Amino acid sequence: xxxxxxxxxxxxxxxxxxxxxxxxxxxxxxxxxxxxxxxxxxxxxxxxxxxxxxxxxxxxxxxxxxxxxxxxxxxxxxxxxxxxxxxxxxxxxxxxxxxxxxxxxxxxxxxxxxxxxxxxxxxxxxxxxxxxxxxxxxxxxxxx
Amino acid sequence: xxxxxxxxxxxxxxxxxxxxxxxxxxxxxxxxxxxxxxxxxxxxxxxxxxxxxxxxxxxxxxxxxxxxxxxxxxxxxxxxxxxxxxxxxxxxxxxxxxxxxxxxxxxxxxxxxxxxxxxxxxxxxxxxxxxxxxxxxxxxxxxxxxxxxxxxxxxxxxxxxxxxxxxxx
Numbered sequence: 001x002x003x004x005x006x007x008x009x010x011x012x013x014x015x016x017x018x019x020x021x022x023x024x025x026x027x028x029x030x031x032x033x034x035x036x037x038x039x040x041x042x043x044x045x046x047x048x049x050x051x052x053x054x055x056x057x058x059x060x061x062x063x064x065x066x067x068x069x070x071x072x073x074x075x076x077x078x079x080x081x082x083x084x085x086x087x088x089x090x091x092x093x094x095x096x097x098x099x100x101x102x103x104x105x106x107x108x109x110x111x112x113x114x115x116x117x118x119x120x121x122x123x124x125x126x127x128x129x130x131x132x133x134x135x136x137x138x139x140x141x142x143x144x
Numbered sequence: 145x146x147x148x149x150x151x152x153x154x155x156x157x158x159x160x161x162x163x164x165x166x167x168x169x170x171x172x173x174x175x176x177x178x179x180x181x182x183x184x185x186x187x188x189x190x191x192x193x194x195x196x197x198x199x200x201x202x203x204x205x206x207x208x209x210x211x212x213x214x215x216x217x218x219x220x221x222x223x224x225x226x227x228x229x230x231x232x233x234x235x236x237x238x239x240x241x242x243x244x245x246x247x248x249x250x251x252x253x254x255x256x257x258x259x260x261x262x263x264x265x266x267x268x269x270x271x272x273x274x275x276x277x278x279x280x281x282x283x284x285x286x287x288x289x290x291x292x293x294x295x296x297x298x299x300x301x302x303x304x305x306x307x308x309x310x311x312x313x
Binding site for chain 1: 147150151158159161162163166176179180183184187246247248249250251266268269270271272274289290291293294297298300301304305308
């Protein structure tokens with residue numbers, strides 16, 4: 001490569017008016033072993049650019065297909081809802097039946113207690129006669 | 145679009161995404177994370193991806209925005225310059241080692257550039273994009289790109305000269 005051509009290109013390069021192809025020429029020139037002494041100072045720049053281009057991204061990226069969870073989420077929600085309605089209804093019926101049973105039992109107990117109370121009051125009436133008898137007995141004792 | 149198609153589209157330019165991310169974020173780990181994030185984002189868009197006429201440009205823009213956001217966010221305060229172990233090269237070192245050092249200087253010099261110049265220089269001198277592509281990516285006019293590029297290249301040159309004449313501080 002002509003030396004003065006390189007010099008001209010360098011001048012243009014620092015004014016940023018070189019084309020990509022011309023810059024490639026510069027990079028090739030500076031990548032060789034023998035560079036003109038007065039241009040050696042520019043070599044690191046171009047060598048670095050060539051080197052930087054070699055850097056690679058080596059990390060592995062795991063690309064998982066994105067799953068559509070929303071679809072299954074709605075299915076699950078509907079299932080839970082149906083489950084709730086079905087068993088919820090059952091449960092409510094059970095509770096109603098239990099309440100009826102409890103009311104029946106209450107009625108029965110009340111009736112039984114009423115019967116008991118009635119008989120008790122009959123008992124106390126009879127005991128009232130006994131009291132009369134006791135009083136008369138006392139009168140007789142006192143008179144004697 | 146299945147996984148194989150996606151990989152076929154993405155594989156050719158995933159290194160470019162990584163290099164741009166690394167240029168902006170400096171740290172290798174950060175850049176790897178950013179690239180992974182971008183690839184996953186792209187993958188989640190794989191249904192509509194076929195309608196993009198230039199997936200590479202789209203992905204590069206995504207990377208650029210992602211990295212700039214990252215730099216702006218508070219998390220960025222956790223970012224550290226991972227490899228600024230400036231070696232103490234003395235004059236007795238072999239010229240080969242010195243040359244290799246100078247190459248690494250360029251990287252460090254580029255770290256100091258403003259973000260926009262960094263990106264322009266990266267896209268142009270490393271990825272060899274033309275001005276139209278860079279303009280579309282960075283939302284810049286060709287003249288503005290030219291100015292930024294010229295400035296960036298001159299800064300790198302100047303700093304490199306300084307290092308050469310003063311040695312390593």
